[in-house]
Amino acid sequence: MRNILITGGAGFVGSNLGQYWKRDFPEDRVIALDNLKRRGSELILPRLKKSGIEFVHGDIRNREDIESLGKTDLILECSAEPSVQAGYHGDPRYLINTNLSGTLNCLEFARERGAQFVFLSTSRVYPIHAIRQLPLEESGERFSIPSGKKGVGWSEHGIAENFPLEGVRSLYGATKLSSELFIQEYASMYGLETIVNRCGVLTGPWQMGKVDQGFITLWASQFLYGGHLTYIGFGGGGRQVRDILHVSDLYELLKIQIGNMPKYSGKTYNVGGGVGNSISIRELSRLCSSLIRKSLEIDSVPDTHPADIPYYVSDNSLITSETGWSPGKSVQNILEEVFLWLKDYRPQLEDLLLRR
Numbered sequence: 604m605r606n607i608l609i610t611g612g613a614g615f616v617g618s619n620l621g622q623y624w625k626r627d628f629p630e631d632r633v634i635a636l637d638n639l640k641r642r643g644s645e646l647i648l649p650r651l652k653k654s655g656i657e658f659v660h661g662d663i664r665n666r667e668d669i670e671s672l673g674k675t676d677l678i679l680e681c682s683a684e685p686s687v688q689a690g691y692h693g694d695p696r697y698l699i700n701t702n703l704s705g706t707l708n709c710l711e712f713a714r715e716r717g718a719q720f721v722f723l724s725t726s727r728v729y730p731i732h733a734i735r736q737l738p739l740e741e742s743g744e745r746f747s748i749p750s751g752k753k754g755v756g757w758s759e760h761g762i763a764e765n766f767p768l769e770g771v772r773s774l775y776g777a778t779k780l781s782s783e784l785f786i787q788e789y790a791s792m793y794g795l796e797t798i799v800n801r802c803g804v805l806t807g808p809w810q811m812g813k814v815d816q817g818f819i820t821l822w823a824s825q826f827l828y829g830g831h832l833t834y835i836g837f838g839g840g841g842r843q844v845r846d847i848l849h850v851s852d853l854y855e856l857l858k859i860q861i862g863n864m865p866k867y868s869g870k871t872y873n874v875g876g877g878v879g880n881s882i883s884i885r886e887l888s889r890l891c892s893s894l895i896r897k898s899l900e901i902d903s904v905p906d907t908h909p910a911d912i913p914y915y916v917s918d919n920s921l922i923t924s925e926t927g928w929s930p931g932k933s934v935q936n937i938l939e940e941v942f943l944w945l946k947d948y949r950p951q952l953e954d955l956l957l958r959r
């Protein structure tokens with residue numbers, strides 16, 4: 604029996620990973636620690652209980668909250684302020700104290716307990732300006748990298764791990780990159796076993812999408828429930844592209860990595876849906892509309908938020924070559940699952956997801 608601690612365990616990624624873990628390894632003890640900051644996280648609690656996951660109401664900014672926990676063999680660090688826009692219009696301390704200081708508390712806890720440490724980093728460690736400088740073309744309803752064009756760390760397959768890191772990346776990206784550096788040092792200095800995956804967009808049912816984070820469930824919920832949507836930035840045409848990965852595909856990868864820690868520990872991987880699972884928001888509108896046979900008028904604002912980028916697609920070449928893993932669920936599969944969830948849980952979700 605292993606003791607697994609999932610920080611941010613009532614959030615979208617943490618709660619799903621916990622439930623998959625309990626399904627596959629029912630003998631393990633799984634603890635979900637969360638401060639319930641994310642709106643909607645409280646709806647997850649009965650699901651955790653039903654799966655046999657123990658919930659601890661705690662905050663990773665407080666060392667005492669973590670240290671009161673007992674024996675721990677593996678930490679999945681899934682707590683965060685996950686919005687790239689956090690801090691732009693006000694006090695950045697919550698973001699920094701959670702995403703950097705809090706992560707360091709978790710890392711220190713892992714060192715003391717000799718626990719393995721899994722960190723969900725982000726594509727947002729790559730600098731904004733450098734991504735905006737990519738020679739994108741406008742093809743149909745999306746931006747894309749022209750076939751055959753490439754440079755250091757980028758090609759038509761997306762962004763690879765060696766994409767240059769020089770430049771600003773938002774405070775969110777900076778806290779994640781700083782955490783990565785500490786994790787690397789702890790792995791080297793203390794022999795801690797660690798995994799760092801820089802994820803593109805993760806999504807699926809139970810993601811409490813909002814305007815600044817979780818755009819797939821935001822889009823689907825506004826289409827289904829009759830809300831309001833706007834194409835913002837890069838001229839307002841909705842041609843920004845992201846790759847999307849179902850959280851169950853992330854779990855399948857983590858199982859491979861955790862199952863062979865000596866092979867994957869200390870390394871950093873880009874992980875996402877890849878080119879095959881990429882979509883622009885304009886294409887997303889079209890797909891939502893065709894899946895539920897409903898249209899929605901979408902506003903347009905041409906001005907671009909300072910943190911926004913026109914394109915991000917994970918180049919999965921490294922992780923696929925080392926593990927054999929690749930994403931299983933297509934964009935359409937993911938959307939269909941999300942719509943089913945939104946329909947099944949409408950009484951609980953509608954007010955919450957339409958709130959702006």
Ligand SMILES: NC(=O)c1ccc[n+]([C@@H]2O[C@H](COP(=O)([O-])OP(=O)(O)OC[C@H]3O[C@@H](n4cnc5c(N)ncnc54)[C@H](O)[C@@H]3O)[C@@H](O)[C@H]2O)c1
Pocket residue numbers: 610611612613614615616617636637638639640641644661662663664680681682683684685701705723724725726801802803804805806811
């Ligand atoms: N969802 C994505 O597209 C995506 C992409 C790349 C990386 N990530 C990373 O994956 C992780 C999980 O993201 P998510 O999408 O599940 O976000 P989420 O907001 O759904 O979950 C994060 C959870 O952390 C909790 N939390 C916030 N501050 C806390 C604190 N100080 N102490 C304890 N709990 C706290 C929140 O209440 C929430 O339940 C984050 O580290 C995020 O940066 C997410």
